[in-house]
Amino acid sequence: MADTTTGHARPLSDSDSGQPTKKQRLDKHDTKTTEDGAQEKKKQPKKISKRSKKKARGLEPEPYSNDDVLWRDIVQLLGKDAADQAIEEGTETDSPFEFREEIDLDIAAFTSSGEGIGIAQEPKRRWAVIVPFSLPGEKVRARIYRNQRLHSFADFVEVITPNPELRDNTRVQCKHFGACAGCQYQMLSYEKQLDLKRDVVVKAYKNFSDLPDSSMPEIGSTIASPLQYGYRTKLTPHFEAPPKKLQKTLTPVTGSEKPDWLKIGFNRIGTRNTMDIEECPIATSTIRDALGPTRENIIQNIHTYKRGVSLLLRDSIDTTSAGSDPVSELAESLEKHVCVKDHKATIRERVGDLLFEYQAGSFFQNNNSVLIPLTSYVRDAIFAPTPSATAVVSTNERPTHLVDAYCGSGLFALSLAPHFEIVAGIELSVDSIRFATRNAELNKMPAGKCTFRSGDAANIFDSVGEFPPERTVLVIDPPRKGCDERFLSQLLAFRAAKVVYVSCNVHTQARDIGAIVGRTAGEPDGKRYVLESLRGFDLFPQTAHVESVAVLKLV
Numbered sequence: 020m021a022d023t024t025t026g027h028a029r030p031l032s033d034s035d036s037g038q039p040t041k042k043q044r045l046d047k048h049d050t051k052t053t054e055d056g057a058q059e060k061k062k063q064p065k066k067i068s069k070r071s072k073k074k075a076r077g078l079e080p081e082p083y084s085n086d087d088v089l090w091r092d093i094v095q096l097l098g099k100d101a102a103d104q105a106i107e108e109g110t111e112t113d114s115p116f117e118f119r120e121e122i123d124l125d126i127a128a129f130t131s132s133g134e135g136i137g138i139a140q141e142p143k144r145r146w147a148v149i150v151p152f153s154l155p156g157e158k159v160r161a162r163i164y165r166n167q168r169l170h171s172f173a174d175f176v177e178v179i180t181p182n183p184e185l186r187d188n189t190r191v192q193c194k195h196f197g198a199c200a201g202c203q204y205q206m207l208s209y210e211k212q213l214d215l216k217r218d219v220v221v222k223a224y225k226n227f228s229d230l231p232d233s234s235m236p237e238i239g240s241t242i243a244s245p246l247q248y249g250y251r252t253k254l255t256p257h258f259e260a261p262p263k264k265l266q267k268t269l270t271p272v273t274g275s276e277k278p279d280w281l282k283i284g285f286n287r288i289g290t291r292n293t294m295d296i297e298e299c300p301i302a303t304s305t306i307r308d309a310l311g312p313t314r315e316n317i318i319q320n321i322h323t324y325k326r327g328v329s330l331l332l333r334d335s336i337d338t339t340s341a342g343s344d345p346v347s348e349l350a351e352s353l354e355k356h357v358c359v360k361d362h363k364a365t366i367r368e369r370v371g372d373l374l375f376e377y378q379a380g381s382f383f384q385n386n387n388s389v390l391i392p393l394t395s396y397v398r399d400a401i402f403a404p405t406p407s408a409t410a411v412v413s414t415n416e417r418p419t420h421l422v423d424a425y426c427g428s429g430l431f432a433l434s435l436a437p438h439f440e441i442v443a444g445i446e447l448s449v450d451s452i453r454f455a456t457r458n459a460e461l462n463k464m465p466a467g468k469c470t471f472r473s474g475d476a477a478n479i480f481d482s483v484g485e486f487p488p489e490r491t492v493l494v495i496d497p498p499r500k501g502c503d504e505r506f507l508s509q510l511l512a513f514r515a516a517k518v519v520y521v522s523c524n525v526h527t528q529a530r531d532i533g534a535i536v537g538r539t540a541g542e543p544d545g546k547r548y549v550l551e552s553l554r555g556f557d558l559f560p561q562t563a564h565v566e567s568v569a570v571l572k573l574v
């Protein structure tokens with residue numbers, strides 16, 4: 020796909036020089052560079068008609084979607100009264116800004132996805148503007164590129180007044196930072212990144228759980244990733260096929276000179292355009308070393324591609340170098356790492372004393388360095404003494420049965436298995452279940468102790484009828500959309516003693532936890548789930564993403 024050279028966020032070092040007139044600025048952004056280098060007139064966005072404004076008024080963001088999360092941030096900043104008034108008057112889509120207009124903006128806060136957000140200096144109405152790579156306390160120049168309901172999105176142009184307490188651009192380790200959509204926080208200290216992630220967890224539960232403050236535990240500080248760079252075990256850069264009009268005439272590229280139209284990398288911030296990425300310092304050294312040769316190979320063979328491709332680069336222990344006993348310390352010291360690109364190949368990863376194998380194209384957590392802190396945290400949350408107890412949980416209360424719903428290739432089931440008598444896992448992916456079963460053998464789990472079945476998570480409750488609920492722990496780690504009603508109602512009927520909910524989307528987690536706590540409040544046996552603890556986990560340093568672990572106890 021051709022990269023537009025106009026208008027989207029640029030590296031922080033690339034500040035504007037001179038002050039073009041508004042006319043010049045608009046002219047500049049009205050053109051885009053085509054594949055053959057010609058300048059072409061760009062379409063102006065359609066003006067929102069009165070009819071679509073009416074429609075837009077009824078158009079609420081999809082609940083718990085990214086748009087919904089952002090909408091709550093906007094309403095919080097503008098004030099509910101101001102938002103309600105604009106909706107009432109029908110002015111919520113009347114942006115004060117033109118497409119590509121440049122404005123100076125004071126940044127007031129962070130959004131939940133890590134951009135700066137400020138209120139435009141507009142006498143007529145309160146209007147929010149969202150600018151990536153800008154920080155609260157800063158004045159920045161920004162260029163509007165999209166107008167939406169009570170807010171606009173703008174490209175970051177430059178910092179006019181920095182916030183030196185937060186910003187230190189010497190921390191930035193990637194030359195693509197400020198343009199690539201991958202990272203948001205490289206200019207911040209790691210402590211600040213962790214604080215921000217805690218704020219996201221707090222806000223998510225406020226906005227989406229419906230739980231009163233009295234039901235909320237103290238939310239601890241976000242647990243850090245041992246590695247803050249060089250941690251990502253998987254990258255998926257993509258590229259487009261040669262443009263149709265060039266396909267017939269393309270000849271093999273000599274050397275490694277890349278045609279201008281070819282971009283191999285990730286999306287440019289705020290767009291669906293691919294930008295060329297030559298380095299990614301958050302990836303492991305194995306993947307970083309493989310990126311250059313992978314790119315060269317594509318460049319030289321690009322004439323053979325008829326379609327765009329999403330590449331896979333995955334860090335794996337080289338199974339040909341591992342010793343015969345895969346779990347011995349000696350084997351670990353002999354391990355070499357390789358970058359695997361075939362989706363069907365088997366990846367091998369070590370988590371403490373355990374080895375996990377899985378298919379390269381299927382799910383596995385992408386930051387190996389944090390997996391011992393994460394699985395240990397879940398273990399400790401399960402076996403923590405109750406607040407009233409003076410000693411550890413007594414033997415006759417100790418959980419004996421573990422259910423791992425959405426188990427993937429068995430990360431939680433097998434890490435926790437030594438502490439339980441029986442373990443059952445369920446997962447939609449047949450391939451992942453095949454590997455979970457194999458991983459139980461690989462790690463010499465006693466025969467029959469761990470069973471895994473493929474299917475919808477809700478089906479697990481059919482096969483654990485023999486598990487005593489009062490001695491059972493349920494670990495849930497669903498995809499971003501969270502749990503569905505069928506799963507939740509069976510969870511509520513089963514009534515496991517503890518539920519540990521690990522989530523890659525704290526907003527849907529907040530909704531589900533709110534539902535579980537709320538719906539057990541009036542149970543006839545008087546028992547209900549309480550939210551015992553809640554804490555963010557940083558699996559993706561330098562980005563705004565946070566995972567979270569919520570622990571429910573039936574009391």
Ligand SMILES: C[S@@+](CC[C@H](N)C(=O)[O-])C[C@H]1O[C@@H](n2cnc3c(N)ncnc32)[C@H](O)[C@@H]1O
Nearest residue numbers: 382425426427430446447448475476496497498
């Ligand atoms: C966030 S991953 C967690 C996997 C595993 N717990 C781990 O940490 O490696 C979510 C998993 O849920 C699986 N999944 C998605 N929808 C499901 C469903 N309805 N029932 C069971 N598993 C599902 C996905 O295939 C994926 O492996």
